[in-house]
């Protein structure tokens with residue numbers, strides 16, 4: 001039984017030619033890149049050398065790419081355990097990420113965090129927490145800091161549908177609305193928390209966006225298999241923030257194709273119908289955008305092939321770099337117990 | 341098998357099977373049996389927690405329960421740890437006996453308001469008019485990038501809280517008997533398991549039996565030093581002590597099994613013979629379980645002591661995720677052995 005159906009309309013009626021071709025290519029490239037990186041992580045995970053839990057974002061790439069395309073480099077984002085897409089879309093360094101997965105000394109947090117704690121401050125990927133909901137108030141604090149400093153920095157925070165059951169989210173929304181903070185809450189609703197479908201956790205018919213709206217935070221539901229929809233919704237949120245109207249909440253709906261963590265799909269364990277995964281694979285964020293670009297004559301197959309080649313080369317290099325990097329040493333453990 | 345599972349299995353030293361020893365079960369099966377028996381025994385008992393009804397069933401601890409019992413009695417929860425903890429307190433105050441399971445103690449840090457401000461002191465504040473008979477269970481993580489937020493052993497943060505009981509088993513036998521005792525107890529009881537114990541096998545009698553809360557046991561008997569601890573680190577201590585026989589060093593190894601209430605007498609009894617105390621814990625060393633036990637010994641068994649007390653816990657740092665750093669972070673049997681040898685010089 002398919003519990004959750006795709007309810008969007010794909011790229012029907014969207015005239016992509018209103019965008020610059022280079023911009024569209026960047027969006028496509030960014031999504032394809034995340035997909036290929038995730039696939040390579042997944043393929044190599046079985047080698048047992050990335051001794052870290054992984055939470056793949058395959059199927060959810062458009063949320064990160066569409067939103068980060070609208071944000072500036074010095075806007076800040078924060079994330080959860082499912083970090084890979086957010087990190088890469090915001091411009092996080094690939095080599096430092098893969099090194100972190102391999103627990104190397106030159107990982108993005110020097111092997112202290114693993115895959116659930118990626119960050120790259122230069123890119124404005126400012127942190128992540130493996131405690132569900134834990135990062136949301138922190139991101140809200142980042143927005144408060146920006147407001148107090150009269151900076152034009154916007155904070156984006158990514159979290160799953162599960163986090164909408166944590167009080168910390170609602171306490172944060174209330175405060176952000178009260179102070180009109182420059183923050184965008186990206187709720188990546190993939191319908192599941194580990195193996196628990198929404199129906200186990202929230203009353204039937206719950207609309208997460210409506211709840212956020214009731215807190216005085218401008219909220220929208222977005223088809224997050226569609227990178228353009230996410231991009232445009234984020235732009236609207238940014239415009240509102242810049243007009244002084246305060247925070248926004250985007251419920252970004254896309255499906256997690258793989259298991260909650262680790263490699264492969266885990267539908268066979270029975271918590272979801274494999275048919276549901278197949279259903280969502282028909283609205284692949286990467287493929288639907290590719291098809292729309294080709295259909296509208298905005299991308300050439302040759303160009304796409306070149307992108308694949310560039311991405312493959314980059315991935316190869318990053319993995320080789322990580323695998324050949326040194327492990328941390330004993331002295332590293334004691335560094336940074338306190339800030340100087 | 342997921343890779344992290346494979347790692348936990350490789351860390352488990354299975355005892356040689358001994359047919360004279362009765363029925364052998366693994367750790368999670370023992371817990372599963374305890375929950376099954378409890379649910380059969382008393383309709384007021386219910387089991388809840390994130391994913392208790394999914395196919396992995398909380399590491400196997402709740403596997404099969406959703407098929408055997410009504411979905412009102414075994415249910416998944418929203419990701420609302422603090423709220424749900426309060427819901428358990430309220431249900432417990434009104435005739436129910438919740439058993440609330442968590443993947444990790446780290447998530448209990450969200451529930452301190454309900455645990456510390458409410459559950460622990462309701463009975464005392466209302467002068468004994470209500471009780472809070474509930475069990476809160478969580479499994480300490482380690483390895484495979486568990487890192488700073490999925491590996492914390494927080495028993496020492498809760499040990500000073502009046503009104504709570506804290507249980508930390510190390511064998512399948514105790515896991516079952518202590519779970520049943522905790523469910524039968526009329527107070528909030530916290531059970532901290534350790535993920536690395538969960539593939540252990542051991543003798544587990546059928547049917548209901550209770551391991552008393554607040555009573556330690558000797559796991560080894562010896563003359564030179566008393567080693568006191570609970571849970572996973574105890575298995576490391578046993579490895580260390582068993583390796584010291586060649587050097588003529590023998591030890592009493594005491595498994596406290598519960599930290600609160602604490603079986604002081606077994607410690608003092610042993611100390612009166614050995615005169616040397618090593619306290620070990622899976623949690624942070626600073627201001628921790630070891631410190632409390634060491635202080636008790638200094639206060640009440642000073643005259644038994646022949647040497648300074650030693651303790652082994654975790655360094656004053658968060659847990660690193662990477663496996664290389666982890667090896668530097670966690671004490672092992674070698675470290676414990678070295679400390680014991682030094683104490684006995």
Ligand SMILES: Cc1ncc(C[n+]2csc(CCOP(=O)(O)OP(=O)(O)O)c2C)c(N)n1
Pocket residue numbers: 081082130131132133159160161162163164188190192193194256260390419421443447450
């Ligand atoms: C406070 C807390 N509770 C439970 C967990 C265990 N846990 C880790 S990820 C996860 C699922 C979260 O689901 P969701 O927020 O929807 O994000 P998704 O994994 O679907 O991206 C859970 C329950 C946790 N890390 N933190």
